[in-house]
Amino acid sequence: MAELLQFTFSGLTVGAIYALVALGFTLIYNASDVANFAQGEFVMLGGMVTVFAMAAGLPIGFAALVAIVFVALVGLLLHRLAIEPARGASSVTLIIITIGASIFLRGMTAILLDKNFHNLPPFFGSEPFVIGGATLLPQSLVVLVGVALVLLAVWLFMSRTLLGKSLLATAANRTAAQLTGINTSAVIGMAFVISAMIGAVGGILVTPITLTYYDAGTMLALKGFAGAVLGGMGNPIGAVVGGLVLGLLEQFSAGYLSSQYKDAVAFIVILLVLFTMPQGLFGAKTVERV
Amino acid sequence: MTMIRRSLLIGAAAITAGLMTSVAYAADTVRIGSVLSITGPASFLGDPEKKTLEMYVRDLNAAGGVNGKKLELFIYDDGGDSNKARTFATRLVEEDKVDAVIAGSITGTSIAMRSVFEDAQTPYISLAGAAEIVTPVRKWVFKMPHTEPMSCGKIFEDLKKRKLTTIAMISGTDGWGKAMRAECVAMAPKEGIKVVKDEIYGAADSDMTPQLINIKNTPGVQAVINCGFGQGPAIVTRNYRQVGITVPLYQSHGVSSKSFINLAGPAANGIRLPAAALLVATQLADSDPLKKVALDYKTKFEKETGQPVSTFGGHARDALFMLIEAMKRAGSADKAKVRDEIEKTKGFIGTGGVINMSPTDHLGLDLTSFRMIEIKDGDWQLVQ
Numbered sequence: 193m194a195e196l197l198q199f200t201f202s203g204l205t206v207g208a209i210y211a212l213v214a215l216g217f218t219l220i221y222n223a224s225d226v227a228n229f230a231q232g233e234f235v236m237l238g239g240m241v242t243v244f245a246m247a248a249g250l251p252i253g254f255a256a257l258v259a260i261v262f263v264a265l266v267g268l269l270l271h272r273l274a275i276e277p278a279r280g281a282s283s284v285t286l287i288i289i290t291i292g293a294s295i296f297l298r299g300m301t302a303i304l305l306d307k308n309f310h311n312l313p314p315f316f317g318s319e320p321f322v323i324g325g326a327t328l329l330p331q332s333l334v335v336l337v338g339v340a341l342v343l344l345a346v347w348l349f350m351s352r353t354l355l356g357k358s359l360l361a362t363a364a365n366r367t368a369a370q371l372t373g374i375n376t377s378a379v380i381g382m383a384f385v386i387s388a389m390i391g392a393v394g395g396i397l398v399t400p401i402t403l404t405y406y407d408a409g410t411m412l413a414l415k416g417f418a419g420a421v422l423g424g425m426g427n428p429i430g431a432v433v434g435g436l437v438l439g440l441l442e443q444f445s446a447g448y449l450s451s452q453y454k455d456a457v458a459f460i461v462i463l464l465v466l467f468t469m470p471q472g473l474f475g476a477k478t479v480e481r482v
Numbered sequence: 483m484t485m486i487r488r489s490l491l492i493g494a495a496a497i498t499a500g501l502m503t504s505v506a507y508a509a510d511t512v513r514i515g516s517v518l519s520i521t522g523p524a525s526f527l528g529d530p531e532k533k534t535l536e537m538y539v540r541d542l543n544a545a546g547g548v549n550g551k552k553l554e555l556f557i558y559d560d561g562g563d564s565n566k567a568r569t570f571a572t573r574l575v576e577e578d579k580v581d582a583v584i585a586g587s588i589t590g591t592s593i594a595m596r597s598v599f600e601d602a603q604t605p606y607i608s609l610a611g612a613a614e615i616v617t618p619v620r621k622w623v624f625k626m627p628h629t630e631p632m633s634c635g636k637i638f639e640d641l642k643k644r645k646l647t648t649i650a651m652i653s654g655t656d657g658w659g660k661a662m663r664a665e666c667v668a669m670a671p672k673e674g675i676k677v678v679k680d681e682i683y684g685a686a687d688s689d690m691t692p693q694l695i696n697i698k699n700t701p702g703v704q705a706v707i708n709c710g711f712g713q714g715p716a717i718v719t720r721n722y723r724q725v726g727i728t729v730p731l732y733q734s735h736g737v738s739s740k741s742f743i744n745l746a747g748p749a750a751n752g753i754r755l756p757a758a759a760l761l762v763a764t765q766l767a768d769s770d771p772l773k774k775v776a777l778d779y780k781t782k783f784e785k786e787t788g789q790p791v792s793t794f795g796g797h798a799r800d801a802l803f804m805l806i807e808a809m810k811r812a813g814s815a816d817k818a819k820v821r822d823e824i825e826k827t828k829g830f831i832g833t834g835g836v837i838n839m840s841p842t843d844h845l846g847l848d849l850t851s852f853r854m855i856e857i858k859d860g861d862w863q864l865v866q
Contacts, residue, residue, distance in 0.1 A: 195695055195699065198691055198725070199691075199692050199695070201691075202689050202691040202692055205689055206688060206689045302525075307521060307525040307526070307529065308525075308526060308741055309526075309712075309713045309716070309745055310745075311744065311745050318720075318747070318748070318749075320724045327691075327724050327725055327726065329724060398688070401688060402688035402689075402717070403688075403713045403716060403717065403745055405713070407522070407523060408686075411686040443689065443691075443692050444692075446683075446692040446693055447692030447693075447695065447696060450682075451681045451682045451683060451692070451693045451696075452682045454684075455684060
């Protein structure tokens, strides 16, 4: 029983990280039909910039703020300088542009910051809670609560503000949104900024657990993307559930089956899910009218 | 227009002049080639190696070079990619026409480059870990760092001293982790050690508690060995304390840099690992022949780069000086003569230990070159 609980805690912690990345994917995908593969780099930058701002003498709260603002700016520049100039291009071209951007961001981080692993101090100490024989780090709770808050904020923004609604409108039908007077280009730019900020917050929250370095984004983008697809690409709740399920699958197979095949097991389950429900767990059925 | 043409002409002239001087220069220099993983996941190996080579080549040239000739260093960055490493290796041989090579931060790149230098009959000293690089012995290939059988051997030696014979293992899927795991599992029965649990984690994983819980729940485990490098061992170490395992934890010399202690934090306390004496240079007995060499390198590296010393850069230093000494004995940079002299290296004192090469041993280190080290209050402590 204690094991089950431990594997669950561990899976939720890992899954929450994937969920945050998946959520970032979803927002940009909704607004622009682009799967932004630089999403992992937003997470990496959030952690790295905080580390270096702290090393420069800033207190952690302020350093985190600097990092979030900086990454938001990176998101904006990514849209303005790379995505916007190619706005007529196909989704595949745009996706390739984001892959290029992710390599660029990784390289710049390696050159301007450094290539070592870095760590942030846990926000509330490193003494684990013991619950039913299983242990849970306070930072894992911080990550889980953080994911919930980010999800809540995204939901409030989308449903309660005019800006959020213009994002939804752009997602639903870009031409129609444009006709009602929405500046869709600005809205898509906003989606990049918000996704970048979500990524940065995620990076700051998870770095005390996972450590970070300039190349940490690659793996996160892959796992986050898998989570988003599992949950149903484009559905924010689906993204979070997909990320959590992926994390749980990995840790359960590591614990109960074999640590040798844990990644394989997780991806086999995803494949099976997608065979039976290609739109993902929470995805809307898309009907193409001819 | 004329402006452009003129500047083009000047540019072309400058390039030609540059080429000519470098050709003229080349005839009387000793050319040393190097391909290292300066960027990428293994940059923590390649970066100090590069800085070390550059630092000492500069100093050697200031002191007049070797055999009256200046040294010329050709360094390329393979980013940890074996394909790139092989391309650069070919370039070193065909274009740069190097006399000797110190290359290969990691096992994969070292093995990928090996046959290029063998075909070109160029002395090649690898800076990577796995014993496989020089087993079986290859005529032109040498290697500096301690190997995974040595790491397992030294850990088993310490285990037996502490009368711990039933162990569990948790290993990364990176090249080093896999190689060392295989070696330890194979060696254990001969040493009277029983491996009762054998877990694996991915090199980029961020939580190993399920594997560690399984180890914790295995009855009879008296110690745990973690084979791996990169951030994996740091996370294993933290999770190890988190799930409350109390038996001793051993790491390999893959983590022997200060950044591991920083990343693992207080959880690193009490961990043991075999490593080169360099890490505990200041704690060595004054009578220890390694003390002066290790201390000199540590002081110099830390002063010039502002980074804490790691054993990886130390291996680059050892390789360079062993090569220079062989060239001095050979009286020239003749490839075949230098190779023979490297093989005759006896009693060479490096930061990694005392090296005694022979026709049957192109590593030249034994277990005495390793020290058992315990991490105590954020620093390395020599286990007496």
